[in-house]
Amino acid sequence: AQSVSQHNHHVILSEAASLELGCNYSYGGTVNLFWYVQYPGQHLQLLLKYFSGDPLVKGIKGFEAEFIKSKFSFNLRKPSVQWSDTAEYFCAVNAGGGFKTIFGAGTRLFVKA
Amino acid sequence: SAVISQKPSRDICQRGTSLTIQCQVDSQVTMMFWYRQQPGQSLTLIATANQGSEATYESGFVIDKFPISRPNLTFSTLTVSNMSPEDSSIYLCSVEGGAADPSTDTQYFGPGTRLTVL
Numbered sequence: 434a435q436s437v438s439q440h441n442h443h444v445i446l447s448e449a450a451s452l453e454l455g456c457n458y459s460y461g462g463t464v465n466l467f468w469y470v471q472y473p474g475q476h477l478q479l480l481l482k483y484f485s486g487d488p489l490v491k492g493i494k495g496f497e498a499e500f501i502k503s504k505f506s507f508n509l510r511k512p513s514v515q516w517s518d519t520a521e522y523f524c525a526v527n528a529g530g531g532f533k534t535i536f537g538a539g540t541r542l543f544v545k546a
Numbered sequence: 547s548a549v550i551s552q553k554p555s556r557d558i559c560q561r562g563t564s565l566t567i568q569c570q571v572d573s574q575v576t577m578m579f580w581y582r583q584q585p586g587q588s589l590t591l592i593a594t595a596n597q598g599s600e601a602t603y604e605s606g607f608v609i610d611k612f613p614i615s616r617p618n619l620t621f622s623t624l625t626v627s628n629m630s631p632e633d634s635s636i637y638l639c640s641v642e643g644g645a646a647d648p649s650t651d652t653q654y655f656g657p658g659t660r661l662t663v664l
Binding site: 452467472475476477478479482523525533534536537539 | 579587588589591594596604605638653654655656658
């Protein structure tokens with residue numbers, strides 16, 4: 434069965450610090466990978482996604498994620514965080530073709546101004 | 547992307563009662579999903595609702611407790627029946643793809659319904 438593991442439940446950073454949120458999944462076949470974000474008081478929305486091609490994916494607001502197949506990882510990065518990046522971030526995976534999407538437990542990021 | 551609305555946005559209910567949550571999408575979609583997000587936890591899929599067929603429930607969720615309707619390609623309801631305090635959660639409606647993104651397994655989420663059961 435598929436599973437998704439996010440390494441950090443809570444992360445606190447100062448503005449301008451670099452961010453890396455870890456995500457590992459377990460599934461042997463081809464997968465689609467996602468990062469979703471939920472800002473305070475807002476609903477869940479897509480940050481970026483990987484389906485095929487370049488393993489380095491760029492999303493909105495300066496975020497990027499790198500798919501490393503050999504490590505079953507899809508870590509999220511941002512070189513310099515802002516206070517407005519305070520949110521909860523969810524990694525998700527599905528096997529495509531109608532398989533359900535599995536979500537990680539989420540990482541709460543708090544950025545200090 | 548699909549725009550999804552849910553009603554009600556929040557409710558406080560008494561134990562033993564039932565609440566029906568509505569989900570409306572601005573475009574026709576084949577697959578709609580209902581999730582639960584309990585405090586401090588990730589999203590748990592309750593069921594998948596395809597128009598014209600019975601909903602498919604995940605392990606631990608049953609139709610008697612969470613009946614779902616899917617009368618057309620833009621609307622669905624989830625009922626939380628015979629509620630107990632353990633049902634207090636955020637319930638989220640989600641769709642996959644839609645008119646603008648039909649084949650990429652990307653999901654779009656509604657704003658959620660925050661349910662508190664006393």
